[in-house]
Amino acid sequence: MTLDPASLDLKVGFEIHQQLATKSKLFCNCGCKEADSYDYTFMRRLRPTQSELGAFDPAAMFEASKMRTVEYMSATGSSCLVEADEEPPHDVSREALETALIFSLALNSKVMDEIHVMRKIVIDGSNTTGFQRTMLVASGGHLDVASKRVGVQSICLEEDAAKLIEDDKQVRKYDLDRLGVPLVEIALDPVTGKPDEIMQVALTLGRLLRASRRVARGLGSIRQDVNISVQNGAVVEVKGVQQLDQLIKVIEHEMQRQHGLIVIAEKLKERKVDAGKVGDRIEDVTDILGKAQSKIVRQIVDAPDSTFRAIRVPGFAGMIGLEPYKDIRLGKELGKLVGFYDLKGVFHSDELPNYGITENEVAAVREKLEMAADDAFVIVGGPKDRVEFASAAIISRLKAAIAGVPAETRSATPDGKTVFLRPRPGAARMYPETDIPPIPVTESTLASLTDSVPRSWDEVIKSLMKKYGLNEKLAKEIFDSDYLDVFEEIAGKTKTPPTFIASKLTEDVTSLQRQGMNASALTYDMIKEAFAKLDNSAIAKESIILIFEKLMKKQAQTVEEAIKAAGITSISDEELSAMIDKVINDNMAAVKEKGANSLGMLMGRVMAVARGKADGQKINAMLKEKMQKLVNQ
Amino acid sequence: MAKPDSGGYRGAGLQLLSRQGVSVGDSVRVATEDGEMFGVLMPRYELASDDYIVIKLKSGYNTGIQVGRIKSITKLQKNEAAATKAPEIIEDDRLPKIALISTGGTIASKIDYRTGGVRAALSASELYASVPELASHASIDPEVLLSEYSENLKPEHWTMIAEKVVEKIRTGKYRGIVVSHGTDTMHYTAAALSFALQNLPVPVVLVGAQRSSDRPSSDAALNLLGATIFAIKSEYAGVFVAMHAGTSDDAVACHIGTRVRKNHTSRRDAFESIDVTPVALVRNGAVEMQEKSMIELAKRSDDKIDAKTKFDDRVALLKYHPGFDPKLIEHIAAAGYKAIILEGTGLGHVSKECFLALQKAVDVGVIVCMTSQCIWGRVRMTVYDTGRDLLGIGVIPLSDMISETATVKAMWALANTKNVKKTMQESIANEISSSIPIEKA
């Protein structure tokens, strides 16, 4: 079933996180590069902190309840004592700050008179300090998308987090390379429209940033968080949307999920369900479930220090399992919620008896909770301390169900769905980074940057067409690809026609990706090496795509290996001549019958054996010459 | 100097705020030519320019607004700071008792808007509340003695701390004493307590933090926990410093009070034992004694504490360098100093141009001692002519005593002993080691 975005009052706000291509990181002199190997590993534990305003932050406590050991892996050159939280931050990178100011000017945003670096508490271990350093650079402004004008809320400059390598529930491992890489975060006003129109907004902003030539490209260099709401709902933040086609699916899914939750809420309101009564009775039911034959239950019961707790939910009978749309139900939300506490065992009365839990056990639970007919229950099981946290979370989630959509942070799945990540953090999670004094921004600084404001996308495309003789389609494609910089470098250095280079890097790479191959396995250095080989005639034009294919399929680690694996050998003119003679001889009957008209067929047969070993034009010329002679005979 | 309630604002900013009756913590609407901004008025770093006021926006970000651009600022709601209540401490009488004497520093700190830095502010009891694991090891009896950056501490503060430790020990209630301290001069205080408090019946452990306790990554908690566990479980008495053993949050090293030095400006493991291995590591709640330590430690005892807590600060620590002006020595002697600790080069040398000035100083009764700026290793002044000449002048070689320890010791010896020269050359609190292990610590 499809929903009408307009009648639901769908609103989508973007928060784009774009890595900058600066020489050094935001608060130290390390390079923004990925290390090949690590040379030092250390271990830390983070603790929640008292925030500036004095109150303990509930979301921080929430994360802290999952506190565990964190291991950091580092490499000289890409991390130093600053990343290890063993040295105070240096001054903000001038280059990064300038870039953020340039973006602010490009978006007509009002730059702050004085910029203050803040500490945003993040205690999942992705920052060695336990906070992310971030600063509000500008607010307000607008972006023009087709005929629409989209408002800008804020432009922030912040440090990227460390990359999670492994999480085995005991130890989390992070790579420090990415920690401290400058990111510009741009938050846009919510927009309305169809999901594909909304996608245009993200596309346009991305293009504007790229036109500055100051941003990093490649996988993970741009990440977007999406705030999605429908009428009578709350704002849901979805993290980790990597691709634009995934974005459309995420918006469609959230629209359905949020509307589904509102449908459930309306039914609960009709029943006059009292939020204050959710969880008015909580009982330990370990003894009841302890006898169950259920496999899931047995696993939990057999673990040490485990417990089962039943929560009475008055008025919710039939509502936890209700499915207004496929797979959209409160029960599923609860499942993901307890997953946050590393718990698996959550059951509710709408789905029982099931999972090996019998009628008798259900009845016993109902009796213990003294339930009325229209009451529901939720049972959660696992280690005692986590069950404690999870019960509180379940109660607050079910209370929120009466209001409809809870404000929370969800993460996007690769197939375009969303799952619960954590509650939305409030403002209390920030306090000043006192190691760095405030940074005043003068009118003269801004004036000096106006020349660096990126030209419009149209202008950039026109200049690419002119400079490299590309057609419009190819110019757009190469600009939108991850290969613009490497394209320009190769086009500037070799005598290969730019159109050929651009088409290999766009059409061919895209077609290989469509076949399921991984473009991230094809590095810029590999691309440059392949074109350098073409430039000095070590390989033929046709070999480029064969090399890319082997590399993207990970059947080769280097260009040399790919050449071997693809069976590319440059053959001599004599060998080529013999090869063509053999094809003509093998097809002599057809040649005699069709004469010059058999040329096309012959070319195909020759290419089948000679592709990548010799230049196509050369093959064509040689074949024609031979045919000419044959026909003349 | 700004008035205490001005939140660090001065000049134009302060004028604007007092005119409008707005104070720090109030919710405000600020109108400028670019529109309106809503937020909570924040304190101003006193050392930053007075031309801006700072508000915390609803998003949590602070931002500075130029006073000249402000058309109006209106108070929407008065500051209603919620009082933060530290959880009550429930005493468990079965656990060993530890006295925690707080003197300030980063182990107990909060944000300070006066300088824009981090300031000693949390009470010892708040600190106790923020390290809940302490409760399973000890019953902590906290007391705030001082709230000072350690760079502001003077010998008179050492006396105060020493006397407080004596007072606590004489109650007979405590299994050990923990002293929280700013890290910059913690090794000086450790040396001072080592000389002032002899015959200690229990361990006295100094502890600090290199990352302030307002941060999730602070080393304060692990260090405090390590210090407390060592104070309870160590079979040895004496003065120690407990700090991170490495950059990881896994072990705390315990150093002898006279043999430890802050060797890094910012790392967690800045404190290192010089010429000895640390006495112990505290890991996973247990004390692991380091066998390689060649120093003999005193065991816990029922002895009466021998307290000599006075210091005479007429001591100068002089670091020799090429181009060093011998007149400095003359000025110091003329200014009434009683002792000079030289930080000489290599095995204990200064240039021959200093000889005359040194001779004069010795002749007027100034005690001149030699340590090495090499930090590691022993001075040996019989190897080269220069050393032999300095010995002839009457310069006293201090073996492998750390120069900072030597300075503190001279202050103590001047105030408490008759034969200062002799005292300086004796090992009283393991400040001189008889042999240095081959393997570097």
Ligand SMILES: [Zn+2]
């Ligand atoms: Zn670095």
